[in-house]
Amino acid sequence: MSSNGHFNLLARVLHWSMALLILAMLFIGVTMVASVHLRPGLINLHRPLGILILVLALLRLYNRLRHRPPPLPADLPAWQAWAATASHWLLYALMLAMPLIGWAMLSAGGYPIVLWGGVQLPAIVPHTPSLYALLRGAHSLLAYLLFATVLMHVGAALFHAWVRRDGVFQAMARGERH
Numbered sequence: 001m002s003s004n005g006h007f008n009l010l011a012r013v014l015h016w017s018m019a020l021l022i023l024a025m026l027f028i029g030v031t032m033v034a035s036v037h038l039r040p041g042l043i044n045l046h047r048p049l050g051i052l053i054l055v056l057a058l059l060r061l062y063n064r065l066r067h068r069p070p071p072l073p074a075d076l077p078a079w080q081a082w083a084a085t086a087s088h089w090l091l092y093a094l095m096l097a098m099p100l101i102g103w104a105m106l107s108a109g110g111y112p113i114v115l116w117g118g119v120q121l122p123a124i125v126p127h128t129p130s131l132y133a134l135l136r137g138a139h140s141l142l143a144y145l146l147f148a149t150v151l152m153h154v155g156a157a158l159f160h161a162w163v164r165r166d167g168v169f170q171a172m173a174r175g176e177r178h
């Protein structure tokens with residue numbers, strides 16, 4: 001982006017569609033671990049949606065590196081500007097790490113990584129039970145971190161929208177009005 005103070009259309013479409021996908025994935029993940037009954041159906045959904053998030057995150061990173069985001073308001077306290085930048089890069093890291101760890105975890109466990117029908121991904125690490133246990137723990141831990149970061153992100157966005165009313169929320173919510 002963006003000479004006009006808004007994120008470009010691709011950034012906005014990816015932001016809102018991935019927000020829905022990631023929230024859905026967090027709830028699908030927790031539910032499938034908690035319910036033996038729902039697990040088979042949900043895990044069949046969890047794998048392809050997770051890989052879709054990986055592909056969209058790569059596209060989003062590419063778009064982010066090619067188009068500078070609109071600048072934060074000049075009067076924003078330095079610690080808030082720092083927190084915004086750090087949390088945005090943490091979100092990028094987690095959007096990439098969560099699917100890759102899920103994929104690697106199933107690979108290490110020796111499970112087939114079925115997306116749908118006959119479409120299957122190759123293993124990305126060798127079959128190693130101890131690595132499976134490590135990655136399984138990392139997938140859970142980082143899911144909590146992702147959820148906490150998303151909550152802070154939503155809180156900060158609403159603070160900009162309702163308290164500061166400084167255009168930061170609008171930069172992602174809609175394009176320039178003509």
Ligand code: HEM
Pocket residue numbers: 022025026027028029030032033043046047049050051053095098099100101102103106113136139140143146
């Ligand atoms: C952004 C992407 C992803 C998110 C947000 C996500 C989130 C989660 C969450 C919240 C859990 C439950 C963890 C727990 O309560 O312990 C989970 C479990 C799981 N995830 Fe993911 N996941 C993602 C991608 C993937 C991918 C791409 C795969 C595989 C290709 C995958 C495979 C699994 C498996 C197999 C489990 C269940 C593990 C078990 O019960 O032993 N995940 N995921």
